[in-house]
Amino acid sequence: MSHRKKAAAQVTLLLAGAAMLCFGVWRGEAATVLSKAIKLCLECVGIG
Template identity: 60%
Template sequence: MKKKEFPIKALVTSLIGVAFMAFGIYRGEMATVLAKAIRICLECIGIG
């Protein structure tokens, strides 16, 4: 018998993920990510 399941767990988790992202952006985390990403990360490349 073929199972036709709606991926409800995935949908709920996605929505929680979007809510988390929105809250993270609201409290300014995106600026921290950008600040790190636009400078050469010396640790990442094995220098710092």
């Protein structure tokens, strides 16, 4: 991969990543994460 191509790929991926992240927050995924992360879902850590 040439230098320029690699740099372009990196910039694209960074932008895509940021866009996906924002879209995910916008449609309420962050709230889902929070609601799960602050509670101990027993199955999730292998209890019970």
